[in-house]
Amino acid sequence: MRTESGKVFCGLKGISGALVFLQGSTRISYGEMVEVVGDDHRSRTGRVLIASAETVAIEVYEGTEGLSPTGTRVRCLNRGLEVPVAAEMLGRTFDSFARPLDRGPAPLAREWRDVNGAAINPAVRAYPQDFLQTGISAIDGMNTLVRGQKLPIFSGSGLPHNQLAAQIVQQAEVPGEREGFAVIFAIMGANRDVAEMFRRSVEESGALPRVAMFVNFADDPAVERLVTPRTALTLAEYLAFDRGMHVLVVMTDMTQYCEALREVASAKGEVPSRKGYPGYLYSDLASLYERAGRIEDKPGSITQVPILTMPNDDITHPIPDLTGYITEGQIVLERDLDRAGIYPPINVLPSLSRLMSDGIGEGRTRSDHAHLSNQLYSAYAYTRRIRMLASIIGEEELAGRDRMYLDFGRNFEKEFIGQSFTTNRSIEHTLDLGWTMLRQIPVADLTRVSEAEIAEHLK
Amino acid sequence: MNDSTRAGAQTASNLVGRTAWISGPVVRANLSNQVFMGEQVEVGAERLIGEVIGVSDQQALLQVYEETDGVRPDDPVYGTGLPMFVTLGPGLIGSVFDGIQRPLNVLQQRGAYVEKGAKAPPLNPSQRWGFTPRKAAGTTVQAGDVLGVIQETPVMEHRVLVPPDRQGKLVTVAPEGEYTISDVIAVIRHDNAETPITMAQHWPVKRQRPYLEHLPPVVPLITGQRILDLFFPLAKGGTAAIPGGFGTGKTVTQHQLSKWADADVIVYVGCGERGNEMAEVLMDFPRLTDPRTGRPLMEKTVLIGNTSNMPVAAREASIYTGITIAEYYRDMGYHVALMADSTSRWAEALREVSGRLEEMPVEEGFPAYLAARLAQFYERAGRVKTLAGPEASVTIIGAVSPAGGDFSEPVTQHTKRFTRCFWALDKELAAARYFPAINYLESYSGYLDDVAEWWHSHHDPHWKDLREKAMQLLQEDSRLQRIVRLIGEDALPDDQRLVIEGSRLLQEACLQQNANDTTDTFCSPEKQLGLLKAVLHFVDRAKEVVKKGAPIHRIRETAVREELVRAKEKIPNDKLELLGELNAKIDREMDALFGEYQKLK
Ligand SMILES: Nc1ncnc2c1ncn2[C@@H]1O[C@H](COP(=O)(O)OP(=O)(O)O)[C@@H](O)[C@H]1O
Numbered sequence A: 001m002r003t004e005s006g007k008v009f010c011g012l013k014g015i016s017g018a019l020v021f022l023q024g025s026t027r028i029s030y031g032e033m034v035e036v037v038g039d040d041h042r043s044r045t046g047r048v049l050i051a052s053a054e055t056v057a058i059e060v061y062e063g064t065e066g067l068s069p070t071g072t073r074v075r076c077l078n079r080g081l082e083v084p085v086a087a088e089m090l091g092r093t094f095d096s097f098a099r100p101l102d103r104g105p106a107p108l109a110r111e112w113r114d115v116n117g118a119a120i121n122p123a124v125r126a127y128p129q130d131f132l133q134t135g136i137s138a139i140d141g142m143n144t145l146v147r148g149q150k151l152p153i154f155s156g157s158g159l160p161h162n163q164l165a166a167q168i169v170q171q172a173e174v175p176g177e178r179e180g181f182a183v184i185f186a187i188m189g190a191n192r193d194v195a196e197m198f199r200r201s202v203e204e205s206g207a208l209p210r211v212a213m214f215v216n217f218a219d220d221p222a223v224e225r226l227v228t229p230r231t232a233l234t235l236a237e238y239l240a241f242d243r244g245m246h247v248l249v250v251m252t253d254m255t256q257y258c259e260a261l262r263e264v265a266s267a268k269g270e271v272p273s274r275k276g277y278p279g280y281l282y283s284d285l286a287s288l289y290e291r292a293g294r295i296e297d298k299p300g301s302i303t304q305v306p307i308l309t310m311p312n313d314d315i316t317h318p319i320p321d322l323t324g325y326i327t328e329g330q331i332v333l334e335r336d337l338d339r340a341g342i343y344p345p346i347n348v349l350p351s352l353s354r355l356m357s358d359g360i361g362e363g364r365t366r367s368d369h370a371h372l373s374n375q376l377y378s379a380y381a382y383t384r385r386i387r388m389l390a391s392i393i394g395e396e397e398l399a400g401r402d403r404m405y406l407d408f409g410r411n412f413e414k415e416f417i418g419q420s421f422t423t424n425r426s427i428e429h430t431l432d433l434g435w436t437m438l439r440q441i442p443v444a445d446l447t448r449v450s451e452a453e454i455a456e457h458l459k
Numbered sequence B: 001m002n003d004s005t006r007a008g009a010q011t012a013s014n015l016v017g018r019t020a021w022i023s024g025p026v027v028r029a030n031l032s033n034q035v036f037m038g039e040q041v042e043v044g045a046e047r048l049i050g051e052v053i054g055v056s057d058q059q060a061l062l063q064v065y066e067e068t069d070g071v072r073p074d075d076p077v078y079g080t081g082l083p084m085f086v087t088l089g090p091g092l093i094g095s096v097f098d099g100i101q102r103p104l105n106v107l108q109q110r111g112a113y114v115e116k117g118a119k120a121p122p123l124n125p126s127q128r129w130g131f132t133p134r135k136a137a138g139t140t141v142q143a144g145d146v147l148g149v150i151q152e153t154p155v156m157e158h159r160v161l162v163p164p165d166r167q168g169k170l171v172t173v174a175p176e177g178e179y180t181i182s183d184v185i186a187v188i189r190h191d192n193a194e195t196p197i198t199m200a201q202h203w204p205v206k207r208q209r210p211y212l213e214h215l216p217p218v219v220p221l222i223t224g225q226r227i228l229d230l231f232f233p234l235a236k237g238g239t240a241a242i243p244g245g246f247g248t249g250k251t252v253t254q255h256q257l258s259k260w261a262d263a264d265v266i267v268y269v270g271c272g273e274r275g276n277e278m279a280e281v282l283m284d285f286p287r288l289t290d291p292r293t294g295r296p297l298m299e300k301t302v303l304i305g306n307t308s309n310m311p312v313a314a315r316e317a318s319i320y321t322g323i324t325i326a327e328y329y330r331d332m333g334y335h336v337a338l339m340a341d342s343t344s345r346w347a348e349a350l351r352e353v354s355g356r357l358e359e360m361p362v363e364e365g366f367p368a369y370l371a372a373r374l375a376q377f378y379e380r381a382g383r384v385k386t387l388a389g390p391e392a393s394v395t396i397i398g399a400v401s402p403a404g405g406d407f408s409e410p411v412t413q414h415t416k417r418f419t420r421c422f423w424a425l426d427k428e429l430a431a432a433r434y435f436p437a438i439n440y441l442e443s444y445s446g447y448l449d450d451v452a453e454w455w456h457s458h459h460d461p462h463w464k465d466l467r468e469k470a471m472q473l474l475q476e477d478s479r480l481q482r483i484v485r486l487i488g489e490d491a492l493p494d495d496q497r498l499v500i501e502g503s504r505l506l507q508e509a510c511l512q513q514n515a516n517d518t519t520d521t522f523c524s525p526e527k528q529l530g531l532l533k534a535v536l537h538f539v540d541r542a543k544e545v546v547k548k549g550a551p552i553h554r555i556r557e558t559a560v561r562e563e564l565v566r567a568k569e570k571i572p573n574d575k576l577e578l579l580g581e582l583n584a585k586i587d588r589e590m591d592a593l594f595g596e597y598q599k600l601k
């Protein structure tokens, strides 16, 4: 940590929730960081929410427990919340403020950066187009991920989202490129098992020296949770755009993050919007997700895989809803598929990769990719409709053609979507498998693929 | 108006007060000098751009368009004496601005991030433009008259007009030559006062630019998208809303319209949306060519990008900046189409600022004036006779992003009241990769009757009948689908099954249109009609055959059906004779089937 000096104020006007109020001052600026020290001599970090000549409001990250109006000193730091950034931070585990959690030394950073970053000028963004192979057919074939994309996993409690994320981390590669990823985890509100699971899974793959973890535990104060992903992304930006690395950022669980935001907002007495979440939830999430991407003339990239658990599996809940409005698609896990024993339980229909169309095709994946996935989508969507009908009138009552679709659907889920945690399929394999699936439905129905493609692939 | 440019290199010097209270984008200031409601101000040492949104005799409430981190009580506040305005002149086309018209393509030279307090004039002050006068000294001119022209891009003749509030006798006009935007190119005398005119003007963003009269919206805006042009047409000067949950196709639809609509100028406002979508436009538009001029699309496009992670108050401003630029080109006599993606993010910016002001919210946290603001925005669309006489228009297409995809929320509901086209996007359709995912039962166009005459005289006297016939097929199908969901398709009698089959064909062969397909991304009006007629012809002929007793699967399995479905992607706009062959093939195959079942009887 740095030693710092700054103007000190003694005594508070009041304390409420995570907020403390201070006599107004013209020396305190909006948004600046302060150090709050109570009778207990513990130092806490805070941020100015309202700067005023009358009353200053400060949000205290580590909580206000133990503070008293008379015994508290507040020191202004004349800067925003900054964390160290260095390539040596890879291989290490930190808390939300980049303080070591692994008994290692504090990072020797030449540079400290504001965790909030700054908005990338949209005019300098390079449009992401490099196909990233995850080895998972439901993703590569149907919702292709590209380098520099933000593609969240929408999950539910108890579904194998962490496992899926770990598999993506282990398998993600740009085919034909040797250079791998630096991986950054931002783990929010986690129990120790989850953090440990991620650590072990990357350790097994030998990638640990390329991984940095920022962990905020479930019993850490909520306000601190708002910093975790920002600290992680600040390091990611440094590695990607200053050091030219390709960085994969996994942020989990965004639901915990949003709940912390709600808790803090309501403690401030703000007018809530939907389901008690603040009206600026969209902007706040955007300030995280939009930090993914590529920048023209710079070699590195930031790819984000945020994970969130949908409360009650409800995709219209504000957290998945606003996330989906910002991210470049979503991978949706479904409980029914999970119950049916299918891993990964990805329902491809509500899933989407918005950057897919420019990341696939000749020279990237294969020329038939777009049409093939389109055809699989339309066939599988029809299958799901037929299933509903079958549940009403019985499978035997269905027309022969429709029964073919039911068979197609079953195989598609079992063999195409389904694979094991350790299976790593090449894109060719995935696409060929897709054509194998199409063999089960009438050729006359294959109008989304071309005649030439049928001739070539539907052997 | 004086010469200081908004966000320009010059700064205001008039100290009007000092900050007293700072909370995010909202700042209270104690005044030492007068300011007026709506005045543009500059806050703090970094001179952050702001606007007066409330004022009493001693205090002003300011909305600041940049992050206020670092601002302290007692920091200076400067007045500009001007309302929030945009700078209008040559060089707008091809530029990309943020919400308060900072030129992002200029700022990018200073680094990858938009730094706080960064300033640059919106239009390049040193660029020289070739000016050709159109009026001679000594003539009397009215507001809106063309003083001279500039070739702004190869397809855009930029007309320098007498500003809306000016008229009189031309004292001098600059001779043909190259000038910067601050050079005086004409002097007008009126009531003994002389006004120098430059190629750049300022205009307050919240004030609608004047025109002579409103004209009825009777000319369609051809979008090249079949479901829009044939079924839910938009008129030049009209308004359309595209509501839809995330991932249903709002942005793709807006990009499609920007690429292919027959507008002279496109103003694309990315309001609180993704940075990569702006990057996509910036990558595509210089490469793609306008089907009407053969020139790169960028030569007729102005981009405004205030992405979701950029300051929220500037997001609110971006819509006004965009519409004012659109009106400016309209006044030159052009047809302008403005895309706003997404108006919901704009409404949320209003909500966010309103919350900081501790105003009383009415519904879902939105302030009571939400409806009024939306109305004012859409009110600025229209087909008009400009001050100088020619016909021109501004068409507004606004995306709406309802929370949870639920159209009953306030922004969708209010927008519905102020727009006449409603293109409802559907999650189910998008999930099945059925695009455009426009729900034809929920969507409507209020311009059907207005534009019918145009279609009848320009393309086909039966346009409206054809549309009605097709709509009927779709509606009948959806009625039948309710039964099918309970008993299955096979249980229906053949004539009803043919309705379902016909509707399916209509959707696959005509309504669906893949934006990524190089041939089908734009469909000419002729091809649109050709495809629609071929489908209806197929259905008519199939009816006769089914009456003769042919089972439905024989219809479905005809070779020509498959060909019809592929025609949209296989037949280019300039090879429509192939459609004639297709119709002949329909007849041949249906004749054969008819013959076969005739014999069986
Ligand atoms: N007309 C279309 N043709 C092909 N694909 C489309 C079309 N409309 C939408 N899509 C697909 O749907 C995805 C989401 O569309 P988008 O416009 O980004 O949604 P929204 O803006 O409503 O969130 C796109 O990435 C694209 O894959």
Ligand SMILES: [Mg+2]
Residues within 6 Å of the ligand: B250, B251, B252, B273, B341
């Ligand atoms: Mg969009």
